[in-house]
Amino acid sequence: MTPLNINDFVRDLYATNEFIPLHAPTFCGNEKGYVTQTIDSTFVSSVGKFVDQFETQIEQITGTGKAVATVNGTAALHTALHMAGVRAGDLVITQALTFVATCNALFHMGAEPAFVDVSEKSLGLCPKALELFLQEHAVLSENGAVHKKTKQRFQAVVPMHTFGHPVELDELQAVCSKWNIALVEDAAESLGSYYKGVHTGTFGDYGAISFNGNKIITTGGGGVVLCKSADSGAKTKHITTTAKVPHPFEFYHDEAGFNYRMPNLNAALGCAQLEQLEMFIDQKRLLASQYQSFFKSSDFEFVTEPEYAKSNYWLNAIICPDKESRDLVLQETNAAGVMTRPIWQLMHRLPMFKNALRGELAISEQIESRLINLPSSPLGIQSL
Template identity: 65%
Template sequence: MDTASFNQFVRDIYRSHAFIPLHEPRFLGNEKEYVNHTIDSTFVSSVGAFVNDFEEKMQSFANCQRAIATVNGTAALHIALLLAGVKQDDLVITQALTFVATCNALSYIGAEPIFIDVSRKTLGLCPKALQHYLQEQAFIDDQGVCRHRVSLKRISAVVPMHTFGHPVELDELQQVVKKWHLVLVEDSAESLGSYYKNQHTGTFGLVSALSFNGNKVITTGGGGMVLCQDEQLGTRAKHLTTTAKKPHPYEFFHDENGFNYRMPNLNAALGCAQMENLGIFLQKKRQLATQYQDFFADSEVTFVSEPEHCRSNYWLNAIICQDKAHRDRILEKTNQAQVMTRPIWTLMTKLPMYQQQGLHGDLSNSHWLEQRVVNIPSSVPLES
């Protein structure tokens, strides 16, 4: 790949000679008006009409039973895991190639991850690798509980992440999860607006988590959302995220350990305005992905396209380089030219807080991708 040509190509897309970020937010509509409304009303905290409005908009968009807004995506995943019944000392299966928040949410509960390989087609949890690991390392006990053969610990859930907005192989994963009596919890932090067989990601598992960090498709500054496929779970999510306070006009009574995880009205106001342009953002991101795909068509790098039967949001566009040396040259030359690119995450098994836990399957694809994947500028292009 001619990095000079690539740098110029990116600058032409964004019509800028200045620094090109990896992904910056766009505020094209009513953001200031709605945020100012919360300030004028003084309802800037977790009590306010925009919180409920944002939840309803997301519930309708994703077509789920309930959507509960939280302060960030990690908090949403933490609550989702609790709703799924994950408990201290449980084992939870996830991918080694993920953002650290996936595992951090597990650690809050005191659960331990089992790291399974990803698929090169989706960059997400591989159903075949999952089935192979369970066949070799797990069994179903007399009570119908999935347990690790050596430690006898309960394996309670599977947490795939839709990497960069590309859906995992959900049909196959659901089959394995059902066979082994596990609960599917989707880490959908990156996949707002992504679909698997015309169904929105985050609605296949019992619960899931979205993120609205400043670098996501839409943003609330910081924020997340728990998507529930059960009305009662949604009610419980609302209860847990509001310090488990029983409703009362003036008394303070809390019936269990809860969390101060509710999204403030000020952030929700920003989210409501962003939702009004979500369709435009997704359309422009697909157009950008098509431009990149054409640019890289005859090069030695591979552009990461949406998997079969999927419609990806192309949150972060990515390329796969020939090897680590090739990757490093691209990273160096683009960043020197003030065109921001980034490698994929360091594998969780290499981080000090998780490398000693030791439970993982074969991670050949994860290691292969770690050495080759580069994210390239993916902000929504502005009109000329």
């Protein structure tokens, strides 16, 4: 199969000779109406009915105890990690095969990432690799799991549901429970994805979702923290709103907080988008099935959802036979106006994380050298 075949197939899917982006937002519902309502109300900042409505809709979709909307996904993850007890000097285990925002949140907290390999099954954090890593580097103490040499706490494990495909959550939970480490899900890409019938982001102590412009639904920029209970949700909401104690006119803040509240203007857009989430997922799963059929008899392996999961197929991906074929496809598709992308460079290859503690990363390295993301905007939907 040549790259030209891929170009023709993708153009037939989207029925256009124009440039085809990797993932574009789709606005075909009440977006303009809700945003106009917000502007007319003058409540465009962090107070307004759409923020509350958006959080309620997320709670209904995910089944979480409380959803707290934030300005972006990184802010949501930062808040989730803070609520899970991560502090400066702590070690947080995550995957090297992730978007840099996962590690940026840790960096700005003064915490340090420790990198563990991913599973071929999910492309997310591998529970077997996690257990082996902890056996090698950690010991249980009265303070929980600590590094054998430095005595730093392993305070959290952060798996990412790569491209919307859920990780092996039961197994990861079992390892975290054994070692007394908090599980915080980076569910940035997995709104509408389910692990054994339960929504991602709701298994860990906290979860974080992103609503950036390239996600399955968007608020322009935005995120949400998924909290297990109303009590933890109330505390999370408090910390994201500068920790201000409610009062008719006095300004009193009882701890150092974050100014991370999602603006009402963004929430209005998000409410309209959430009304169409089921349709978006149906169309993206249809697109994935067509890609899967196309690549079935080729040398390229289409990345499918694990058998235990139902994925939103946020970004479709193929595993190429080798790096040379990957590079050829990337060059020829992009030259033809069909946007494709390699997966992110592994985090330990970046200068700011090059000295991070890490285990063996053989699977991550294989995927990094061979994976390509394909155009993944929902099919058959016209924007306003």
